[in-house]
Amino acid sequence: MKLDPLGEAIRIFMEIKQEVGPNEELGSELRTRARQIPELIEELGLIPALSFCFAKAKENKSYELYVKAMLRYLKDLQVITKDPNDAFSNPDGILNEIHPKSTIIVQLLRPFLIEFKRLCEATWRARSG
Numbered sequence: 001m002k003l004d005p006l007g008e009a010i011r012i013f014m015e016i017k018q019e020v021g022p023n024e025e026l027g028s029e030l031r032t033r034a035r036q037i038p039e040l041i042e043e044l045g046l047i048p049a050l051s052f053c054f055a056k057a058k059e060n061k062s063y064e065l066y067v068k069a070m071l072r073y074l075k076d077l078q079v080i081t082k083d084p085n086d087a088f089s090n091p092d093g094i095l096n097e098i099h100p101k102s103t104i105i106v107q108l109l110r111p112f113l114i115e116f117k118r119l120c121e122a123t124w125r126a127r128s129g
Contacts (some may be wrong), residue, residue: 003077005108009115012072016065017123027124029062034117037066041109046102047095050119054091074098081106089094 020027033053040049050067057064065098071084071094080097087094 002025003073005111006115008073008076009112009119010071011114012076013119015072016069019065019068024124025127026062026065027120029060030065031124032121032127033062033066034113037112038113038117041106041113044107045069046106047099050079050098051091054088054095057088070109070113071073071115072107073126074105077108 016030017027018032022112037049037053040052042117050070053063057067068085071080071082071087074080075082075084079101080094082090082094082097101103
């Protein structure tokens, strides 16, 4: 299935924005994740970056929301079959599904993540301090 990564970024961003609601602090934290995690993926690889995010999501909702955005896009692309909402109860299942295709997935994710980051930057202020 061929999807427009920019259109999907806008659609998924709007869904995630609804989950953030009026919580500006959470929005700012999500903005930070959108700026940091793509670089982490480039430096460490997709699986280590996602493993890190899954671990951090237990304490910080912005990591959870960012991973959900990525997984929703991959699900829409039919690259993964698992439900993104179930990923946090079974992260190893998602990681096992992604691992064999991680190189191509990074290429598919790149334009989506760039646009998602731009939307976060346009919507929320950078965290102060």
